[in-house]
Amino acid sequence: MRTVLAVLLIAFSYVSLADVQGVRLWHAPDSSRLVFDLNTGADHKIFPLSSPNRLVIDIDNSKMLDSLKNLDLDVGPVKKMRWAMRDHKDLRIVLDLREAVDAKSFPLSPNKQYGHRLVVDLVPKSDSFKPLEITQPVIDATQAESMKRDIIVAIDAGHGGEDPGAIGHGGIYEKRVVLAIAKKLEALLKKEKGFTPKLIRTGDYYIGLRERTQKARKSNADLFISIHADAFSSHRASGSSVFALSQRGATSEAARWLADKENSSDLIGGVGGVSLDDKEDLLAGVLLDLSMTASLSVSLDLGQMVLNSMGGVAKLHKRRVEQAGFAVLKSPDIPSLLIETGFLSNPGEARKLKTSSYQSQMAAAIHKGIKRYFMQFPPPGTYLASIKNKSDRIREYVIAPGDTLSVIAQRHSVSMSTLKQLNGLKNSIIRVGQVIKVPAS
């Protein structure tokens, strides 16, 4: 009996010890995140020390089992990481810092991917920001047209960092596939006159769902697109889908399932226990309803064009835009879409989604859909709107002797490039008697 008790006591003291089994470090452009894997929940505290800048992390009843050798300390605020035991039972970790940081820490409870975690976010203090470069552009009349604003497309690659998203056949990670597609879409839109793409996530780190929409708002996005490649409970599920927000019921079983899964992303990636629904209820007024209805109808129309275009490269899961309560789509004033490029749980689609060529085709299809919509319905004040207004009011002009394209452009207060675009001209060569289209002034 005594031996059994002794064994139990030893076992118990092991369980109560919050061993640090692993340490990971993720770098975002403006912050870094340290994640400690613990075998059980533990009390902790953090505090900064200055000259030199350090951050101390104390974890009660803990010991370090990780070698700390796999951390990338070449970039980010952490220069060095060391640890020591205090009173033979508590763990003290000291971060030697390159600069002062604002630090925030919070525990995360276990989920499917991970066990107990302690997260420490490090944000370099703002005084280390570089001063803004101030340039005063000189504008002349012919430039005025190109001064019309671009349509801003916020491209959000789902998941990242701690949150791999779906893991498909052959160990393929959703977070990598969707970042590759997002970057290809960004490159295509960058080349397109009248568009400015804005990548929400640029590398392998996690961003909270609400922060993603906030980043889109900060960049004055006209459109928010979240790219995914999820897994479904059935291996047979396949095809691409486009989702818009539904505040009530989801339009299909898969939509509901995926929305639940995506919305729990913050529990894996970690946003410090912020509830996803904290503000929605407070804001659920008439005003919000109005702008939401407007942006939702844009989302549905635009989504349908993207979906049709994707039908050229992929099998479609559903022919219509589906609706579900994805947290990432809840911007009241920015049309927002969530695109499932395919199912990583389907072996055939996983194989395709892994290849760069298929990722390119997917990006091209999304690009085509976005462009088609905005050519038809450009937001007021944009370059595309100015082109469309002109092409909406067109008359014909017969080239007279002595005319040059630049003189005609000037006379109709339009730029050479618009005139060429309007007429499909590759150069400025015109001949007497030729009929060209000009904007009616």
Ligand SMILES: [Zn+2]
């Ligand atoms: Zn996803």
